[in-house]
Amino acid sequence: MDERAVLALLERELEAAGDDAAVVDDLVITTDMLHERTDFPSGTTRYTAGWRAVGASLSDVAAMGATAIAAVAVYAAPELDRDEVLAFVRGAREVCERVGAEYVGGDLDGHDEFTVTTTAFGRTDDPVLRGGARPGDRLCVTGTLGRSAAALELFDRASETDSAADADRLRERANELFRFEPRVDAGLALGAHATAMMDSSDGLARSLHQLSEASDCGFAVDAGDVPIDDALFEVSADDDEALERATTFGEDFELVATVPEDALEAVRAATAVPLSTIGSVRKPGDGITIDGDALEDRGFTHG
Amino acid sequence: MDERAVLALLERELEAAGDDAAVVDDLVITTDMLHERTDFPSGTTRYTAGWRAVGASLSDVAAMGATAIAAVAVYAAPELDRDEVLAFVRGAREVCERVGAEYVGGDLDGHDEFTVTTTAFGRTDDPVLRGGARPGDRLCVTGTLGRSAAALELFDRASETDSAADADRLRERANELFRFEPRVDAGLALGAHATAMMDSSDGLARSLHQLSEASDCGFAVDAGDVPIDDALFEVSADDDEALERATTFGEDFELVATVPEDALEAVRAATAVPLSTIGSVRKPGDGITIDGDALEDRGFTHG
The missing domain is CATH 3.90.650.10 (PurM-like C-terminal domain)
Known part of the structure; x- marks a missing residue:
């Protein structure tokens, strides 16, 4: 069963899911995991990885027509190298600054493969969903x-x-x-x-x-x-x-x-x-x- | 450099971090990654894993003295088995229901090791931090x-x-x-x-x-x-x-x-x-x- 098939199944299970972000009250929330092997080609700096991973979640917030509030990230790698972590955090923080959000840190973890999970939050009273397109638009x-x-x-x-x-x-x-x-x-x-x-x-x-x-x-x-x-x-x-x-x-x-x-x-x-x-x-x-x-x-x- | 040393370093970098959860406006946000090898001993069911992983993040929200609003999770495993995913989601949803929060889904991903990242958030106008204990309390x-x-x-x-x-x-x-x-x-x-x-x-x-x-x-x-x-x-x-x-x-x-x-x-x-x-x-x-x-x-x- 591939990811899309399982996702389709879970979307039916979970009403709030199934768009770029979930909606709870006036908040939109989105979370994603990225891996070195599939998402960060050889040569990607940790600065770029931090920017891109957090940016991807902020993009989901943008897709709901929401204001971006904040993002967090879990940084997991075989070695928690100080300079690499700081470069990642700098990228994460700068992409947040670009859109007026706060990067509020997260968690560090040991892991075989460099893996990042980012979560971003936004606010809107009127999220734009995927289901409203009308012929002629x-x-x-x-x-x-x-x-x-x-x-x-x-x-x-x-x-x-x-x-x-x-x-x-x-x-x-x-x-x-x-x-x-x-x-x-x-x-x-x-x-x-x-x-x-x-x-x-x-x-x-x-x-x-x-x-x-x-x-x-x-x-x-x-x-x-x-x-x-x-x-x-x-x-x-x-x-x-x-x-x-x-x-x-x-x-x-x-x-x-x-x-x-x-x-x-x-x-x-x-x-x-x-x-x-x-x-x-x-x-x-x-x-x-x-x-x-x-x-x-x-x-x-x-x- | 172990996790605590890097964390200490990052806490100085990131003012909002350093407590059980980060505080942004009236929201508290916390995120964590858990791995099969270190966090889910052999015999842990996916139902328990979903409950426990999401529960751990809700515990951080509780530790801020906040109302729990919602949680999301990324579920990554070598195989996205339908029954396992659904059992995980059921555990995640039930632990949310216990505390009046909504489980709003998340992301599915392929990964060598069963790995879960959970993020929870809550709301409070007056978060309880770690720094206010006074002799005599x-x-x-x-x-x-x-x-x-x-x-x-x-x-x-x-x-x-x-x-x-x-x-x-x-x-x-x-x-x-x-x-x-x-x-x-x-x-x-x-x-x-x-x-x-x-x-x-x-x-x-x-x-x-x-x-x-x-x-x-x-x-x-x-x-x-x-x-x-x-x-x-x-x-x-x-x-x-x-x-x-x-x-x-x-x-x-x-x-x-x-x-x-x-x-x-x-x-x-x-x-x-x-x-x-x-x-x-x-x-x-x-x-x-x-x-x-x-x-x-x-x-x-x-x-």
């Missing part, structure tokens, strides 16, 4: 897609090069791409108008399939409007490969939202984060398409 | 000490016996002892009056050393007043061994609090949980003693 994405796919490629190249200087340069750039701005500000701007919202951590294609299932709707995406990150173009053989990776790779932590056409201007006025309209919500029978072709449910299944 | 403990020490002994015996029926019986009793009532109700009653409070998860001796450091005080414990659980007497060679284990073994999740003498009656009237007075707060120079002998800082260092 515009489909929006914040920022750009493909930063993490590009970072992975650069980490790989760093491991393969014989030049230590090249490897350092590639790893530094990959780490930069791996750190991202959780879209809390954009989430609040979108939250006031969006009919459905989630983050793109499983990839655009999978996100659309999840929104489609929750909202009972289809989507039509215009490939030319998908905001592909420049870094992904740089490492891709051609534009087709870049588009393929931008739509399916995931791990990008942008927001995917559906917004009534007449609210787009108000959303854009309320946030400095670039917002691309990449298509529109369709009737369920229309399926999920990109330039008229089926966009399949492919993407990153988190292990 | 009475030292109080909720419930009994030694349930977990007894459970460990029974798990060990179950592994050693040749009789399958005996093993089952021993494991069932050990599992019962391993599930505990988080002291949220008593924490609220104590919270209105206690000058300092924490939970006993690292053992009574270590808890007193930690309170002593935070409050700059000593403690005098009367051995005869330490509430030793009957189950611990049953598995101990004699009363001395039982007392030794009750004071140093830990993992019991009772509350240790200091309360002004004239408030004891009000605390007892406000909760049905048994409250033992086991000694009193002394001047820092008096040290930490049990029947006049030094009570050393020995206990369970969580790995």
Whole structure:
């Protein structure tokens, strides 16, 4: 039984779950575990790991249209090296500062593999769920897609090069791409108008399939409007490969939202984060398409 | 560098940390990671594991004198077996129900070793910290000490016996002892009056050393007043061994609090949980003693 099947089962068991974050009173809560082997490629600094792990949870808070309050993390590793722990904490704290949240520490633990669990909290009286998209709404994405796919490629190249200087340069750039701005500000701007919202951590294609299932709707995406990150173009053989990776790779932590056409201007006025309209919500029978072709449910299944 | 040394370092880095839970606005938040090898002895059911892991975090909320709101957990295991996950969730949910909190799910993940991270949060306008004990206050403990020490002994015996029926019986009793009532109700009653409070998860001796450091005080414990659980007497060679284990073994999740003498009656009237007075707060120079002998800082260092 894979993770998604068990999750589907548990979602039926647990009413509060099943969105980017659980909702309790006016709070939203989300928790995630990340592992060195699957989530932090060789060359990821502990500073980047702290930023990225805590950022991923803050992204879930953003996807609910909530204000970010605080985050905690458990840091488990074979060795509790002082400099590594402090670098991790610095990354965790800085990503919290970016979105006005407090990093309030957590727990340290011995463990075979470097493993991090992060939990973040936010507040909202009106969380944006995944189930409200209506045919005619515009489909929006914040920022750009493909930063993490590009970072992975650069980490790989760093491991393969014989030049230590090249490897350092590639790893530094990959780490930069791996750190991202959780879209809390954009989430609040979108939250006031969006009919459905989630983050793109499983990839655009999978996100659309999840929104489609929750909202009972289809989507039509215009490939030319998908905001592909420049870094992904740089490492891709051609534009087709870049588009393929931008739509399916995931791990990008942008927001995917559906917004009534007449609210787009108000959303854009309320946030400095670039917002691309990449298509529109369709009737369920229309399926999920990109330039008229089926966009399949492919993407990153988190292990 | 062991966990406590790194923790001490990080506590100086992170002002909000350093108590049973972090405080942000009117919320208290606590997170912990538990592992099969160190925390769930062979014979621990997934139901007990869910109860105990989430209960441990709720105990930290109780130790702040807060109302428990909700808990989440990440469940990571080599195999995501449906029945095991559901048993875990049932334990997690039941321990939440006991204290009026909501279990709102969490995350599932593949991992070499069964590993659980739980996060709980509560609400209070006036958290009870560790630093307010004053000479003359009475030292109080909720419930009994030694349930977990007894459970460990029974798990060990179950592994050693040749009789399958005996093993089952021993494991069932050990599992019962391993599930505990988080002291949220008593924490609220104590919270209105206690000058300092924490939970006993690292053992009574270590808890007193930690309170002593935070409050700059000593403690005098009367051995005869330490509430030793009957189950611990049953598995101990004699009363001395039982007392030794009750004071140093830990993992019991009772509350240790200091309360002004004239408030004891009000605390007892406000909760049905048994409250033992086991000694009193002394001047820092008096040290930490049990029947006049030094009570050393020995206990369970969580790995």
